[in-house]
Amino acid sequence: RPPRPVAEGLARVGALDAFAPGGNRRDLLLQIAELHRAQRAAGAREGQLALGEATLGEVAAPEPARLPDLDRDERLGAELGVLGLDASRHLMSDHHAFLRELGARSARTLHEARHGETVLVAGAKAATQTPPIPSGKRVIFTTLDDGTGLVDCAFFEDVHAACAHTVFHSWLLLVRGVVQRRGPRSLSVVGAAVWNLAELVELRRTGGLDAVTDRLAETADAAADGAADGKPGRTIETAPGVRMNAWADLRTPGDDTARGVRKMWHSSPGSAG
Incomplete structure (x- = not known):
């Protein structure tokens, strides 16, 4: 169960695309935030959240919001900010x-x-x-x-x-x-x-x-x-x-x-x- 900042960083660089509804990373970031709030309300450990249906327990995954996905420049910026390198293409x-x-x-x-x-x-x-x-x-x-x-x-x-x-x-x-x-x-x-x-x-x-x-x-x-x-x-x-x-x-x-x-x-x- 990664802490929320770690999970958000992983989501921004595509490491959690398997969990993203339709591959939409912005939807996944929203889902992480909602799961975090739900687990806090349920008394989960501070700063911890679960990903995937097998580990959600009583917290149900929210429906996709269908937000605009990160564009290629935002994805590159996320790679530079989180990883410190340009993984998808050279800057x-x-x-x-x-x-x-x-x-x-x-x-x-x-x-x-x-x-x-x-x-x-x-x-x-x-x-x-x-x-x-x-x-x-x-x-x-x-x-x-x-x-x-x-x-x-x-x-x-x-x-x-x-x-x-x-x-x-x-x-x-x-x-x-x-x-x-x-x-x-x-x-x-x-x-x-x-x-x-x-x-x-x-x-x-x-x-x-x-x-x-x-x-x-x-x-x-x-x-x-x-x-x-x-x-x-x-x-x-x-x-x-x-x-x-x-x-x-x-x-x-x-x-x-x-x-x-x-x-x-x-x-x-x-x-x-």
Whole structure:
């Protein structure tokens, strides 16, 4: 007999579809709530409920209400919220057509790009790191997952003023940068500008593709101006001849229990996002 919050989570992600009237998860959530209230009234244990006729005892299953079922976006949102992963389809699959309109490269085709070529790449942020570097410069590394593979991006200190907040505090990213090759199969993208992809998708819906291209041009120009005016960040000396940026990851490994918001990406200890 699962507690009600557990049963509702299982119902939202489809684990209890066998109990759902006609496969309708919204009806099942209502049924769980009604069973919970009925069992509480009958003196059942607090927070416990039964599913299925064999375990209902004296509590009869309510009739289906025939509510509108969860749509595909609601089901994906439930998977992300309950499981922390997109089980039914990749989150980026809804944005592939839009990215093709922008001329963005997928992770699968990025290996075709030349060294030094400027590209657009996008994806769901899988990880961020800002490791200590002896030079004292701060570099933000992030990995994007676009459903066809992974793209490694690096943002150096001269673009942090324009890019760092978006990189740390957005999940879906569109990055403009330059391809850097270090071998036949080893490459990364040095980021020069970055956008919250979710905001661009909404802008495409409300203002059209021209509004999106205007936004990309404005942000790219602002990032270039910030890079030209950029000043080196404050550094600290940790050993003779070794200087590191004051905002590099210096905390010891471990979970930050003070953070109550669940993230869908990994960040190294001490990272701002």
